[in-house]
Amino acid sequence: xxxxxxxxxxxxxxxxxxxxxxxxxxxxxxxxxxxxxxxxxxxxxxxxxxxxxxxxxxxxxxxxxxxxxxxxxxxxxxxxxxxxxxxxxxxxxxxxxxxxxxxxxxxxxxxxxxxxxxxxxxxxxxxxxxxxxxxxxxxxxxxxxxxxxxxxxxxxxxxxxxxxxxxxxxxxxxxxxxxxxxxxxxxxxxxxxxxxxxxxxxxxxxxxxxxxxxxxxxxxxxxxxxxxxxxxxxxxxxxxxxxxxxxxxxxxxxxxxxxxxxxxxxxxxxxxxxxxxxxxxxxxxxxxxxxxx
Amino acid sequence: xxxxxxxxxxxxxxxxxxxxxxxxxxxxxxxxxxxxxxxxxxxxxxxxxxxxxxxxxxxxxxxxxxxxxxxxxxxxxxxxxxxxxxxxxxxxxxxxxxxxxxxxxxxxxxxxxxxxxxxxxxxxxxxxxxxxxxxxxxxxxxxxxxxxxxxxxxxxxxxxxxxxxxxxxxxxxxxxxxxxxxxxxxxxxxxxxxxxxxxxxxxxxxxxxxxxxxxxxxxxxxxxxxxxxxxxxxxxxxxxxxxxxxxxxxxxxxxxxxxxxxxxxxxxxxxxxxxxxxxxxxxxxxxxxxxxx
Numbered sequence: 325x326x327x328x329x330x331x332x333x334x335x336x337x338x339x340x341x342x343x344x345x346x347x348x349x350x351x352x353x354x355x356x357x358x359x360x361x362x363x364x365x366x367x368x369x370x371x372x373x374x375x376x377x378x379x380x381x382x383x384x385x386x387x388x389x390x391x392x393x394x395x396x397x398x399x400x401x402x403x404x405x406x407x408x409x410x411x412x413x414x415x416x417x418x419x420x421x422x423x424x425x426x427x428x429x430x431x432x433x434x435x436x437x438x439x440x441x442x443x444x445x446x447x448x449x450x451x452x453x454x455x456x457x458x459x460x461x462x463x464x465x466x467x468x469x470x471x472x473x474x475x476x477x478x479x480x481x482x483x484x485x486x487x488x489x490x491x492x493x494x495x496x497x498x499x500x501x502x503x504x505x506x507x508x509x510x511x512x513x514x515x516x517x518x519x520x521x522x523x524x525x526x527x528x529x530x531x532x533x534x535x536x537x538x539x540x541x542x543x544x545x546x547x548x549x550x551x552x553x554x555x556x557x558x559x560x561x562x563x564x565x566x567x568x569x570x571x572x573x574x575x576x577x578x579x580x581x582x583x584x585x586x587x588x589x590x591x592x593x594x595x596x597x598x599x600x601x602x603x604x605x606x607x608x609x610x611x612x613x614x615x616x617x
Numbered sequence: 618x619x620x621x622x623x624x625x626x627x628x629x630x631x632x633x634x635x636x637x638x639x640x641x642x643x644x645x646x647x648x649x650x651x652x653x654x655x656x657x658x659x660x661x662x663x664x665x666x667x668x669x670x671x672x673x674x675x676x677x678x679x680x681x682x683x684x685x686x687x688x689x690x691x692x693x694x695x696x697x698x699x700x701x702x703x704x705x706x707x708x709x710x711x712x713x714x715x716x717x718x719x720x721x722x723x724x725x726x727x728x729x730x731x732x733x734x735x736x737x738x739x740x741x742x743x744x745x746x747x748x749x750x751x752x753x754x755x756x757x758x759x760x761x762x763x764x765x766x767x768x769x770x771x772x773x774x775x776x777x778x779x780x781x782x783x784x785x786x787x788x789x790x791x792x793x794x795x796x797x798x799x800x801x802x803x804x805x806x807x808x809x810x811x812x813x814x815x816x817x818x819x820x821x822x823x824x825x826x827x828x829x830x831x832x833x834x835x836x837x838x839x840x841x842x843x844x845x846x847x848x849x850x851x852x853x854x855x856x857x858x859x860x861x862x863x864x865x866x867x868x869x870x871x872x873x874x875x876x877x878x879x880x881x882x883x884x885x886x887x888x889x890x891x892x893x894x895x896x897x898x899x900x901x902x903x904x905x906x907x908x909x910x
Contacts, residue, residue, distance in 0.1 A: 400887075449834055453901075469833070469834055471834070498833075508834055509834070511816075511819065511820045511823060511839075512820065512834055512835050512838070512839040513838050513839060515816060515819075515838075516816060516838030516839050516841070516842050517838050518875075518878060519812055519816065519875070520838065520897075521878070521890075521893055521894055521897050522871060522874050522875045522878055522893075523804075523808060523809060523812065523871055524897040524900055524901075525874055525893050525896065525897055526804065526808075526867065526870050526871045526874045527804045527805065527900075528896065528897070528900050529870070529874070530804060530867075530870075540762070540791075541742055541762055541764070541801055541802070541805055542805050542904055545805070545806050545808075545809030545810050545813065545845050546804075546805040546806060546809050547904070548809070548841045548844075548845065549809050550897070550900060550901045550904050551841075551901065552838050552841065553894075553897035553898070553900070553901065554897065554898045554900075554901035554902070555894075555898075557890075557891050557894035557895045557898060558891070560890070560894055561887045561890045561891045561894060562887075564882050564887075564890055565882070565885060565887045565890075568882055568883070568885075571882060572879065572882060572883060574819065574823075575875075575879055575882075577819050577822070577823075578815060578816055578819045579872075579875070579879075581815050581818055581819045581822070582811075582812070582815045582868075582872070585811060585814070585815055586865065586868055586872075589857050589858070589861055589864060589865060589868075590861070590865060592858060592861075594693075594854045594855075594857075594858045597814075597850075597853070597854045597857055597858075598850050598851065598854045600814055600815075600818050601814055601846075601848075601850035601853055601854060602850045603818065603821065604813075604814050604817040604818055604821070604843070604846035604847065605846070605847045605848075605850060607817055607820075607821050607843060607846070607847075608746075608817075608843045608844065608846065608847035609847070611835055611840070611843050
């Protein structure tokens with residue numbers, strides 16, 4: 325495949341930025357990659373890894389003359405970063421991101437983006453619990469969804485270019501409005517993470533000798549939860565701070581459902597548990613049928 | 618290794634019974650295996666799989682002349698099954714189980730076990746979300762804990778024999794009193810399963826067009842939860858019905874902790890989230906350090 329993005333700028337080189345860098349080069353989606361990282365340690369490491377053609381210190385320097393700028397940082401920093409790159413963006417450039425929240429990111433970034441530059445938020449629904457440039461790998465996005473949330477009126481050619489870029493990295497691409505994205509991800513991703521964080525904390529608090537025993541016998545369920553609950557703290561704090569309404573709404577529903585089961589356990593109503601457990605098993609089968617496994 | 622159990626009887630041949638059968642033979646821990654299954658379909662399948670030397674219809678028939686009887690059924694059936702095998706047990710035989718709850722199982726089984734027979738409950742902390750004789754495999758218990766919960770006064774030689782049996786299957790063995798077992802497993806296994814079942818149900822209930830979208834974009838967190846929530850409904854109903862007090866207690870703590878985070882999200886207190894997320898990441902590292910990963 326011939327490179328169809330001439331110059332790609334990555335703002336931030338963690339798990340996602342580092343994976344985009346590797347994939348974009350390996351799958352021939354770009355001609356050159358410039359990466360900006362905030363700390364000297366990360367810049368040094370990115371140079372050692374050789375996953376970018378150029379490593380720079382400021383975000384503005386990276387954005388300079390780039391055809392596609394992808395902001396790969398915790399969503400809470402989206403606004404300030406947009407302000408930093410605004411003066412360097414060339415006309416016709418595409419600015420995108422990888423954040424797990426879309427409504428607030430659009431609100432934070434849009435005011436800074438100059439006329440003639442195309443802002444098209446994106447969310448590759450992919451990740452691991454690891455962080456930092458070393459954790460990235462080129463296959464991270466293969467067969468994973470990447471959701472674009474372009475606003476009405478965005479240049480169709482620019483949106484098509486971004487879609488082609490993500491497809492080149494192996495993703496399936498779909499488009500949603502930002503509010504739908506944020507509601508869907510609140511239940512499929514944000515709430516599961518919040519719950520995993522909670523239960524691992526609850527287990528730790530049981531304290532005393534139980535503490536080590538809990539870790540010792542951590543089996544099936546709990547081990548999966550500790551993995552989820554070891555995801556990047558800054559990224560996830562920002563997700564909850566920036567998708568507050570949608571998360572609080574699904575959390576409320578979840579609490580009601582959990583109280584329903586709690587009451588069934590207290591009163592020995594095994595049939596209520598059995599009915600739910602049978603239904604959730606069918607949902608899993610539907611999911612496998614959809615090839616998401 | 619020379620077989621040190623002459624005749625092993627398995628009551629029930631699902632994931633756990635089917636895995637014990639395969640492992641006991643492969644690792645040379647027994648001379649012969651007799652298996653009892655309730656349905657004709659399962660008996661037929663066990664014969665086809667060739668994982669037992671003899672397949673019988675009644676539990677009493679299986680227990681007859683066995684040196685070790687392992688009851689591998691949902692814990693709610695422990696009492697009736699103990700009553701069924703009681704008349705067939707020979708003096709000196711060991712009766713054990715594999716249930717995820719130990720206090721109630723002991724209460725249900727003990728009254729039926731004749732004098733001279735050694736009742737020693739056990740819980741191999743291992744499993745998958747699959748069920749039935751086909752889902753078993755011989756490596757299921759390798760490097761997994763098996764917890765024995767012998768009551769004071771049990772014959773030490775019999776407990777040692779059971780411990781050696783599980784070690785032969787690859788398990789690490791530890792002993793706990795039944796109440797401690799039930800409290801620890803309530804937080805490490807039972808609560809995580811209850812929460813996974815709940816959240817998958819909540820997601821499904823969001824309904825309408827969101828329903829299919831939820832399945833479509835099921836990523837990281839949610840996919841893990843659907844796997845956990847596809848575990849055997851009967852087994853898990855019985856766990857919650859038989860470990861009620863311990864589950865309700867940890868559920869209460871979990872709810873308090875979740876409300877604390879819910880309030881932090883509502884009031885924009887990101888530092889409270891960040892502090893917890895940092896702590897849970899450290900717990901994961903401790904767990905990996907303990908070689909449970």
